[in-house]
């Protein structure tokens with residue numbers, strides 16, 4: 219076996235300073251938690267009360283045919299008077315102020331009700347429905363102690379022990395009572411509730427106003443603050459407010475995969491199923507690329523994890539197969555690395571999953587034996603003429619082309635900023651721009667993206683990416699490749715190596731079954747299992763892996 223790599227060589231041509239990397243643990247001084255569904259487990263109580271109220275209304279309109287005890291998860295399937303479902307809860311009322319949620323649900327069922335008056339007590343008006351829902355929840359609160367999520371408690375304990383400030387916010391006007399009932403009174407450094415929102419006229423999620431107010435009360439800038447949210451509107455608020463990191467917590471049991479991709483599409487930088495995934499193995503600190511175990515210290519563990527299963531290897535390109543360099547055109551892969559990938563591809567199916575354009579990454583690597591996914595997984599190709607784009611992908615080509623023109627105009631005059639067009643995304647690079655111009659650049663990009671409902675903005679290393687607002691990403695591409703090509707044959711064990719935030723989608727896809735390795739760069743929060751030092755270390759590891767698989771086959 220190859221000896222542990224302890225080389226300090228700077229493989230990264232222009233290393234990021236720890237502090238310049240968003241999501242870097244070094245810059246995080248505060249965490250803000252959404253209350254319902256993240257800290258407190260009131261979802262069942264809320265859902266039950268919404269169901270009681272809305273089913274009462276729907277029953278009164280549909281008569282004898284109504285099936286009220288229907289707890290199905292899916293949408294009502296065109297039946298506007300069908301029972302209130304969990305999908306309705308998530309799509310229309312979860313995390314939304316009471317009356318706004320009622321209006322959204324009624325609109326989804328094409329039910330027109332008058333707004334009504336403050337003192338209304340019947341389901342004949344929006345306000346009356348709001349009263350009944352709150353009365354039900356009040357009853358529940360009086361009879362129950364609000365449960366909390368253990369993983370959130372564990373994360374908060376670590377944050378507090380490490381001197382990180384912690385705030386909580388909720389659109390609920392019952393927030394303070396819920397926090398008290400959960401035994402968390404005095405636990406948070408700031409609480410912003412639905413009452414505060416009303417008093418200060420703070421717009422509801424996805425507007426970041428409540429989050430920004432919580433950060434203000436904590437006395438810490440959004441750029442130094444992480445947000446933890448479970449609702450789609452909430453992660454969107456974190457992204458719109460340009461918080462340092464937006465973590466999506468996915469507590470869905472039945473629709474876990476689609477919820478993970480939806481949280482990402484709405485702006486979560488990272489999505490986890492359990493917040494303890496953000497902690498080191500011993501649970502004492504945040505899991506960062508800096509404190510992950512080196513692959514070389516865990517060779518035996520890896521060998522036993524692989525066991526007799528065939529491997530399916532997935533590799534990122536920039537920062538993984540090549541060092542990061544100032545000019546993206548000059549990120550050339552070395553002959554030695556191509557040789558290492560080629561040898562590995564002879565032993566086990568191998569894919570390169572890149573944010574670059576498909577043709578660009580394929581030309582750079584130049585191997586016919588590997589699979590490729592370009593534009594963060596939107597454009598897949600492989601041996602034997604394989605070609606795949608997710609259904610409906612082409613509809614994004616037009617908004618992307620328009621945004622490209624707008625972005626080129628918008629960044630004129632920002633020295634060092636550059637637009638790189640890929641088929642299904644646009645990278646706006648700022649590695650060579652002055653630090654003081656980055657905020658202006660971000661605003662310009664947000665402004666352009668704001669004009670296109672089909673597009674969203676995500677982040678990477680000294681780059682903003684404009685991409686389809688679609689539930690597709692590197693992780694989804696890997697899932698597709700595993701299900702539809704020889705990469706997934708014979709119960710293959712997937713292994714992924716990457717270095718950037720978009721690689722977290724791949725790590726999430728492998729969270730239950732797979733090996734995730736991050737290439738070190740700065741000290742940002744990651745969900746990977748192991749680390750490699752730099753791209754030279756990746757090369758050594760690929761050679762080691764080829765040898766392992768060869769031995770396994772003998």
Ligand SMILES: O=P(O)(O)OC[C@H]1O[C@H](O[C@H]2O[C@H](CO)[C@@H](O)[C@H](O)[C@H]2O)[C@H](O)[C@@H](O)[C@@H]1O
Pocket residue numbers: 534535536537538541542543544545546547549571572573574575638640645647649678679680681718720
């Ligand atoms: O998914 P990847 O293969 O890692 O691609 C991610 C982006 O990589 C490139 O940009 C990054 O690398 C450049 C060259 O080292 C560097 O100058 C830039 O700052 C990095 O963000 C590529 O240009 C992008 O299109 C990819 O999305």
